[in-house]
Amino acid sequence: MFGIWGHEKAAEITYYALHALQHRGQDGAGIVACGGEAWQIHKDVGLLNDVFSRGELDRLAGQNAIGQIHYAINGNQGFDNVQPHLFQSQKESMAIVHSGNIMNAHALRGELEASGSIFQTDADTELLAHLIRRHGAVVNEAAIADALGKIIGAYAFMLMTEDCMYIALDPQGIRPLTIGRLQDAYVVSSESCAFDLIGAQKIFEVQPGDLIRIDAAGWQRKAVIPSERQRLCAMEYVYFSRPDSDLQHINVHAARKRMGMQLAEEAAVRADVVTGVPDSSISAAIGYAEASHLPYEIGLIKNRYVGRTFIKPSQELREQGVKMKLSPVKGIVAGKRVVMVDDSIVRGTTSKKIVRMLKEAGAAEVHVRIASPPVKHPCYYGIDMSTTEELFAANHTLDGMCEAIGADSLAYLSPEGLEKAIIAAKKKSR
Ligand SMILES: O=P(O)(O)OC[C@H]1O[C@H](OP(=O)(O)OP(=O)(O)O)[C@H](O)[C@@H]1O
Numbered sequence: 001m002f003g004i005w006g007h008e009k010a011a012e013i014t015y016y017a018l019h020a021l022q023h024r025g026q027d028g029a030g031i032v033a034c035g036g037e038a039w040q041i042h043k044d045v046g047l048l049n050d051v052f053s054r055g056e057l058d059r060l061a062g063q064n065a066i067g068q069i070h071y072a073i074n075g076n077q078g079f080d081n082v083q084p085h086l087f088q089s090q091k092e093s094m095a096i097v098h099s100g101n102i103m104n105a106h107a108l109r110g111e112l113e114a115s116g117s118i119f120q121t122d123a124d125t126e127l128l129a130h131l132i133r134r135h136g137a138v139v140n141e142a143a144i145a146d147a148l149g150k151i152i153g154a155y156a157f158m159l160m161t162e163d164c165m166y167i168a169l170d171p172q173g174i175r176p177l178t179i180g181r182l183q184d185a186y187v188v189s190s191e192s193c194a195f196d197l198i199g200a201q202k203i204f205e206v207q208p209g210d211l212i213r214i215d216a217a218g219w220q221r222k223a224v225i226p227s228e229r230q231r232l233c234a235m236e237y238v239y240f241s242r243p244d245s246d247l248q249h250i251n252v253h254a255a256r257k258r259m260g261m262q263l264a265e266e267a268a269v270r271a272d273v274v275t276g277v278p279d280s281s282i283s284a285a286i287g288y289a290e291a292s293h294l295p296y297e298i299g300l301i302k303n304r305y306v307g308r309t310f311i312k313p314s315q316e317l318r319e320q321g322v323k324m325k326l327s328p329v330k331g332i333v334a335g336k337r338v339v340m341v342d343d344s345i346v347r348g349t350t351s352k353k354i355v356r357m358l359k360e361a362g363a364a365e366v367h368v369r370i371a372s373p374p375v376k377h378p379c380y381y382g383i384d385m386s387t388t389e390e391l392f393a394a395n396h397t398l399d400g401m402c403e404a405i406g407a408d409s410l411a412y413l414s415p416e417g418l419e420k421a422i423i424a425a426k427k428k429s430r
């Protein structure tokens with residue numbers, strides 16, 4: 001998600017910034033802009049470029065805007081759930097974008113419906129608007145703080161009214177959120193790579209429990225929810241974020257490279273070449289190759305016109321996606337003992353297919369090395385893996401997984417190794 005306060009090209013800049021955030025979702029995109037009392041919104045299902053044309057951007061007038069790339073989780077696909085959500089009313093309108101997942105959404109919705117609320121979407125995000133409105137027609141810190149106090153789960157929220165923008169992060173700071181400056185305007189982004197694209201300077205990362213207000217006078221921080229120790233999602237480092245982003249002053253590429261180096265220490269194997277699985281494991285594969293003194297090769301290529309597989313909303317689309325996306329480079333892998341480094345195995349969709357591809361291309365051996373620990377438990381914090389049944393490592397032993405993907409050996413990075421790799425990268429990149 002991205003927001004900008006106080007720039008004459010607010011919608012256009014939001015569009016460029018969302019481009020840099022496309023990897024965070026592929027199910028929809030939207031921008032709402034506001035100037036004075038006038039609100040304009042455009043959103044639809046699909047990739048950002050399919051949703052927006054020049055004409056739509058020109059129509060989104062106003063000096064303030066928020067936008068979102070939609071990643072459908074818990075099956076909430078479809079137009080209605082694409083953000084931003086705009087709530088217009090006589091006294092004060094508001095637009096909301098949200099990254100994360102509200103775990104007590106079902107219970108809260110039940111209570112609100114019992115007392116008269118009528119919801120327009122399946123999205124948990126809409127709850128925030130209803131909870132705030134319980135306080136009256138005007139949005140203020142007290143109303144937001146009270147609403148946030150009822151929400152359990154992961155949330156990075158941006159909320160825009162005619163007068164100001166509010167930014168809130170959950171007490172554990174599970175999803176990343178950064179504030180920066182672009183000339184006289186303030187900008188807010190899930191990841192710092194969007195700032196680099198638009199030429200903005202990062203000011204600070206939003207802290208757990210923060211509620212920040214941005215308006216014509218500047219920004220003000222109010223810690224409204226008791227914060228806990230920050231627990232930024234490790235999957236942000238492993239898979240989700242872009243390698244050129246920094247999270248908590250840690251460059252994502254540097255962290256991933258360290259994960260690969262650590263993995264080489266923990267799970268060495270006699271081999272001829274190391275290959276990554278484009279895109280997300282390239283950094284870890286480079287680290288593995290460097291630490292094990294093996295050549296790094298491009299043993300798999302990715303069709304650049306096919307998006308990410310894991311974040312697709314159905315298993316059928318994910319299976320189809322892997323086949324269309326990755327192909328082995330026969331000249332590189334034929335007759336070789338290949339170490340294939342991937343960043344993660346979640347459902348096993350990717351590894352099941354590509355080990356076979358490499359073998360069919362003539363690889364003598366395929367050793368799979370995973371630069372993060374086995375995913376054995378579901379996630380309720382904004383990544384679409386909410387059932388134990390769908391998780392490969394929850395339903396197989398290590399040997400069982402190795403056999404099911406057809407590899408000659410399989411090893412994962414240890415949880416301690418993952419932590420060490422991230423923290424070591426922090427020291428290095430400072
Ligand atoms: O075990 P699975 O359920 O297949 O999930 C894990 C795989 O999915 C992701 O890749 P994805 O294709 O989404 O994106 P990428 O191009 O960024 O690697 C991840 O990088 C793994 O390769």
Ligand SMILES: NC(=O)CC[C@H](N)C(=O)O
Pocket residue numbers: 025070071072073076081098099100101102123124125382
């Ligand atoms: N991708 C996400 O972070 C999901 C945001 C929000 N919970 C939704 O369902 O739309």
Ligand SMILES: [Mg+2]
Pocket residue numbers: 277278279280281343350
């Ligand atoms: Mg991948």
